[in-house]
Amino acid sequence: MPTRIRIETPTLVMDAALNDSPTAQAIARALPLEAEAKLWGDEIYFAIPVTMPLDERAKELVQAGDLGYWPKGKAFCIFFGPTPIRAPGEIRPASAVNIVGKVCGDPTHFKAVKDGDLVRLVRAT
Helix, strand or coil: CCEEEEEEEEEEEEEEEEEECCHHHHHHHHEEEEEEEEEECCCEEEEEECCCCCCEECCCCCCCCCEEEEHHEEEEECCCCCCCCCCCCCCCCCCCCCEEEEEEEEEEHHHHHCCCCEEEEEEEC
């Protein structure tokens, strides 16, 4: 069963569901997590204390609303629109990410998050 989490920022609170992958389970075990948001186009990412390799769900193209884990940066990623290296119509991470879940709601609301905003990941109750 997916783990429900809440993503909290100064301007937004949104629920999400982690999938049943080993990477998502490792992230769930590390909750709660808190870090400063870094923005890369319409992607929020931040380092987390989880170390996992690329897995069979790894993708080089993602969808708006996908949650990813970027092994190269040991980072949690929230994708909500185009990134700097994409072709038209694509959302392309800097390099492959493990897909660990999906936001429950309109991912474009993450446009309100600013670089340096505090982001918290907690279990949803």
